[in-house]
Amino acid sequence: MPLPSSSCRVAVLVGPERGFDVDSIDPTIRQQLEQHVQLVDYETAKASAETEPVDVIATFAHVLVGKELVTALSPSRALKAVVNYGVGVDHINLDEMRELGIPVCNTPGVLSGATADMAWALLMACARNIVQCDAYCRSDAYTVYRNMIFLGRDVHHKTIGIVGLGRIGTEIARRAKGFHMRILYHNRSPNKDAEDKLGATLVSLDDLLKESDYVVLVCPCTPETTGLISTPQLKLMKSTAFLVNIARGPVVDTDALVAALQSKEIAGAGLDVTDPEPLPLGHPLRTLDNVVLAPHRGSATAEARAAMAQLVIDNVLAAARGTPLLTRCA
Template sequence: GQWKVGWHPSMLLGRDVYGATIGIVGAGRIGQAVARRAKGFNMRILYYDVVARPEIEKELGAKRVDLDTLLREADFVSIHVPLMKETYHMINAEKLKLMKKTAYLVNNARGPVVDEKALYEALKEGRIAGAGLDVFEQEPTPVDNPLLKLDNVVVAPHISSGSYETRSKMAEMVAENLVAFFEGRQPPNLVNLEVMKVRPLSKII
């Protein structure tokens, strides 16, 4: 009943994704799933990954580029890398300066991959158009996080995977990884490959 209060012609307007360029940072399982959905919107797909992904290049016409090129050309930057020493603050002030003024940053990976202070300044100063954040450097994020006060930010409390089917699959993946570990095999969803140098694996716990 409050629709007319404060209404104006540009209220809640967004940006079409159809035909736009998406830049996927981290083209693993989730990044590839995002790419397949983007293809349905006729999006041009760029991706940055430490390894080439010929399957999505052939299937979706995705193009592998370096991170700086991706940030310069993408209308939407979607982050899907694991949090490691190499990816901590991967998107910092210098990287944000490369993005288009009309571009959006979406982080569904891990909060510390993005330097929140630098992101806040970029958003506040209008150097990028907006951001969608499901993750934060500190979780739960403090209520006084300045990002929460910006009109060009959409946030969620780390619940992008919130469906019955997804949560069930997550439980299955945990079980599969545990079984592999205790059988001395490489867990299928291993992030820290360095642990595979430890023999026997039981020394890890």
């Protein structure tokens, strides 16, 4: 396989500010790519775009990518690919990329297990009051054993409702089967494999919300799923049910969720993502005792992040060589 030319220019964009601090993500990415391609930051790429257009854009930490950005960095529209670190691509305007004929790839598969584990960590923390128990054990209040404090809820033999039964959702269902749970799911299309192997049952969103003891959101964030869970949906849930969101913050109406948690309309929530993210200081979700919060850590294991980094490297080099991308999503 031919090696890419070192003249291949790759714009590395990190976070909302489109910085160049890829080492904060994983230093191996820069180290490996610099052996084969020329890495440039946003300002350098933009200033020299007319004479040296960018060949590949590599995005990290939810950089907004659309026609305007592509035109600024590659006015001749010579861009070979947008390579995204992460499976979610809601920050990339896929319609505009298709219009421009620019392929987009992400890092699916390698993070499914880790993200499913995170969903279960939040689910179990909610069900068994782990955060509250930890705080209590560290406090001066814990001086004698008390039998009936911090009573939780069973997980085994309960009903889990998974909204979005793709790769990650299927891994969540696989774990639920080990807990002898009844598995309901809501999806754009049936997942026959999960039905056959895991006993999952496809239902409407309303029925899933009404019947589930644990509702786990794993769907992509799209115009159709933005605000998918709001006041009407929360009212359908059991008062003893928990909501776990590992999808994207905007899938849930934050104000509606706060109201439901404050009134105990639902038992609690485990949130790896929020809207906005991070939450402002003093936000009610930071203070409610029936919420478990995590700072968007779904795929954050050493193993998953190493695999994600390698996929980014492989996809960038494939684009530079002109060979097929490994994980094209659009």
